[in-house]
Amino acid sequence: MHAKTGSPSTSVASVKSTIEGQVRAALSRIAERDTTVRAWTHVDAATALARARALDALPITACGPLHGIKVGVKDVIAVANMPLTHNSPLFTGQVASHDAPCVETLRAAGAVILGKTDTTEFAAAGRNAVTANPHNPERTPGGSSAGSAAAVADRHVDLALATQTGGSTIRPASFCGVHGFKPSWGLVSREDVKFYANSFDTVGWHTRSLALIDRVCSVYGFAQAGPVPDTGDLRLGWFRTPWWDTMSADGQAALEGILAKLGEAGIAIEVIDRLPDFEHLNDDHRAILFREGAAAFRNLAQARGELLHPDFHLRAGSLDQFDDARLRQARDRAALAMLAYEKAIAGLDGVLAPSAPGVAPIGRSPGDPLFNQPWTLLQAPVLNLPLARGEGGMPIGISLTGPRYADRRLVAVAQRLEDSLASRGIFPTDA
Numbered sequence: 393m394h395a396k397t398g399s400p401s402t403s404v405a406s407v408k409s410t411i412e413g414q415v416r417a418a419l420s421r422i423a424e425r426d427t428t429v430r431a432w433t434h435v436d437a438a439t440a441l442a443r444a445r446a447l448d449a450l451p452i453t454a455c456g457p458l459h460g461i462k463v464g465v466k467d468v469i470a471v472a473n474m475p476l477t478h479n480s481p482l483f484t485g486q487v488a489s490h491d492a493p494c495v496e497t498l499r500a501a502g503a504v505i506l507g508k509t510d511t512t513e514f515a516a517a518g519r520n521a522v523t524a525n526p527h528n529p530e531r532t533p534g535g536s537s538a539g540s541a542a543a544v545a546d547r548h549v550d551l552a553l554a555t556q557t558g559g560s561t562i563r564p565a566s567f568c569g570v571h572g573f574k575p576s577w578g579l580v581s582r583e584d585v586k587f588y589a590n591s592f593d594t595v596g597w598h599t600r601s602l603a604l605i606d607r608v609c610s611v612y613g614f615a616q617a618g619p620v621p622d623t624g625d626l627r628l629g630w631f632r633t634p635w636w637d638t639m640s641a642d643g644q645a646a647l648e649g650i651l652a653k654l655g656e657a658g659i660a661i662e663v664i665d666r667l668p669d670f671e672h673l674n675d676d677h678r679a680i681l682f683r684e685g686a687a688a689f690r691n692l693a694q695a696r697g698e699l700l701h702p703d704f705h706l707r708a709g710s711l712d713q714f715d716d717a718r719l720r721q722a723r724d725r726a727a728l729a730m731l732a733y734e735k736a737i738a739g740l741d742g743v744l745a746p747s748a749p750g751v752a753p754i755g756r757s758p759g760d761p762l763f764n765q766p767w768t769l770l771q772a773p774v775l776n777l778p779l780a781r782g783e784g785g786m787p788i789g790i791s792l793t794g795p796r797y798a799d800r801r802l803v804a805v806a807q808r809l810e811d812s813l814a815s816r817g818i819f820p821t822d823a
Contacts, residue, residue: 535758559764569787
């Protein structure tokens, strides 16, 4: 972790109620824990404290909707005067000159940016993040948004920006036991965010609070939620997906346990045996991912190939693996599947599905995106709900998804679910 001057003082207690005090407490937490968790590639304590003091000086009428919210930003997203390395040797020492719009929007709403969080190389493949899972440092936090999920789970920050091209927001959220949100594709600006696959890349975020997810949605200009039924009138689908048999036994038991608890809370659960063309979507995702990845990494492969990981040379040369006919087939099937999915779930308030094949595995691999890629291809909003524990007490989440552009309604439905479980002493888990 690289830090500028201005580390936190020991007088935190005297200023606890101020934004400065809260930032000092966060910096102390990072100093205490990040030698183990290693969520951060860069922390700018001096700038964060200066920003906190400026916010404390504002009159109440000038405070924004995210006043004092402490934020980490994945190191594929530009933050002014901070490193932008993409965890790649090609960009060692690169510093961004300005904020990406998704960061600038948070600042304008009153957020405090503490620094940059670790990522799988280019949020894609190649080098893994060095970040550990806060619940068990021998295990991965997931990827590619490894540092973002871990920083939120270990209570370094309130909010961390992530990205998802396959499962890079939702799966780390499941492994680390936090809320993860991948919005509908295209609702958050991706300017000054490293491109991988243009049809899939989505800026998302990790938090420990659905209410904060909704506030961030509002700041990014998402439409307000439509009416949400009372708990007893909710109707949810449960879709195991075609890959249920690949899930660990404890993972299956944990998710079935969640469903049973929701049923006890009076929520109607309807089993969805099949969705149209869903069994093809992982293969179709891969075809589009590799061909769009070829466009994203071809310049680096040709101009600076000696420093580029073999994974990206594989993508740059993917025409040999996925020809134009295969690409057309994948895109056509994806377009039809989007329409078929939303028609199939009409009348439901959301669809529950696995977030990951099980708990976080040993090591630092990003994990298997099998259960995430189809929803990313469908451009649907997805929430990870940290409702259960699996092997060794490790977190395991469940995904809640719905139709495109009904993002805040999906968050409201999730809040209804969690409130109903909390009233029975079931949620929140001690994530």
